[in-house]
Amino acid sequence: MNSTARSPISLPGRVVVFDYGEVISVEPTAANRAELLAIAGVADVDADAFWTAYWAPRAPLDAGTISIREYWDAVAATMGRQWDTATVHLLWVCDVTGWMSVNTATLAVIERLVAGGTRTALLSNAGADYSGFFRNGSFGHLFEQHFISGELHLVKPDAAIYQHVLDALGIAADQMIFIDNRADNVAGAEDLGITGHVFTSAEQLSAFLETAQVGVSA
Template sequence: MPATALEPISLSPRVVVFDYGEVISRPPGDADRTALLRRAGVPVEAPAEAAFWAAYWRHRAALDQGTSSIARYWADVAVEIGADWSPVDVHELWAIDHRSWLSVDPGTLGVLHALHEGGTRLALLSNAGEDFSGWLRSGSFAPLFERVFVSGELNLVKPDAAIYEHVMAALGIEPDRFVFIDNKAENVEGAIAVGGEGHVFVDAASLESWLRSLAP
């Protein structure tokens, strides 16, 4: 059933900056997670499954900061869980993992379009490896954003103050015009710490309500 367009949201002169993962995108589903575990040769049961996901997230920061390559990332995960993956295995693990982050949330996209229709400036700031830059800059939603900032290209990650300061400088705005949306409280707190406003994303409906409360 076609989605109903929302009424425009006009927040000018503020600029609303969105996170990508689990805000614009949906989180990987059970089928995605199971496919990755099976290709990795990890039993889909505790404690092996828990050990895999712990390693998966523990080494992610270096990948997102651009200080680790895709190959190095998977090698680090392999060492931690005692796996022995060939280069071809790694290519497939990367592809399964990458695809799992490409589903989008129609509710959030509706809010983005409402902001865009209201003339609100939009940007995207994602903690992600450089391999996501093409999708984030060239996907169907990309024209909604004035700028796209990918942590792996900047060698900076949220919630470090430096990444928010870089974004504000690039957008030519002062902190009182910076509005940031992220699903992680620590990342929103980082934006607030530099003088911006922020909202911890839970769902599109509460996000829309909060944004409309900011409208003059």
């Protein structure tokens, strides 16, 4: 085992801000996707059309400009369907549950940062319905603050959301390190002078932060 695998990572004067989806979380499983299709009453032959309809109104949902009901109504309309309130609830539960599984290796890296006294925060494009889970769930205590697009009515990579985070944390752009799995979101942060890292694995993230730690210590 690498001797640094569990050692603290100390980045004094810096705040490491993490995306949630596919950084802390893992993507929904095939079983979860199949369950969502079953609840929606969508046959396998129509699966591609469903997922296109699923993603199309996601940005306004994440921005908090449409409700959960309005989101699923938009998906239904694209599919030429109508879902009653009970079905929408089941779709919502299945969808949210699918995004709740976490990458334990990423959490271990965050714990190393916290152990090293490094400030951390969460910045996610997600509906406001995720706020309780992010703040009060099993890993909520690892973050100093939680920034959720559905509450802020701003979404990455809009420069305004990064500026809001900087202001709320009381730091300058060069004091923030931003971790996200999407290159466009990282580029949006870097445009403001924030240090960015495109997440591909917890191992690469660990190596990136250890290198940053050496730079701070030098």
